[in-house]
Amino acid sequence: MALDQFNRPEVRILLESALIPEGNWICPPPIRFSHETCQDLPFYFTLPLLCGEPNGRFPKGTKLLLVKQEEDGTFAYVADKQGLYVAIHSKGIGPL
Numbered sequence: 001m002a003l004d005q006f007n008r009p010e011v012r013i014l015l016e017s018a019l020i021p022e023g024n025w026i027c028p029p030p031i032r033f034s035h036e037t038c039q040d041l042p043f044y045f046t047l048p049l050l051c052g053e054p055n056g057r058f059p060k061g062t063k064l065l066l067v068k069q070e071e072d073g074t075f076a077y078v079a080d081k082q083g084l085y086v087a088i089h090s091k092g093i094g095p096l
Contacts, residue, residue: 020084021045026067029083033063035093043086047075055086064093 024045041062042054047070058064064078069090076090 024085026079026083026085029081030065030079032065033081033096034066035064035078035095037062037064037092038094039092041088041092043078043084043088045086047087058088063096066093 037058037060039060041058041060043056043058045055058080062080064080066076067079067085068077070076073090075087076093077085077087078093079085
């Protein structure tokens, strides 16, 4: 097949906010998980969580690796199966 016969998608430039910061990736991603979301759960690239909109959401039932729990137990850092490393409200997850 000639290159001019391929259907190419329309080019779209994403907003700067669509980028995931370099510090929010774990490579290689985890293969074992300790917790899952109990509800749709917003996540944040950085703390404090209460400032601004969430950077994304995990659907209910998403398996996560608990990487770090804040001392007061309110927030935690978790990683998903793709290696996304983010902060969440601890009350939104439970053990597997």
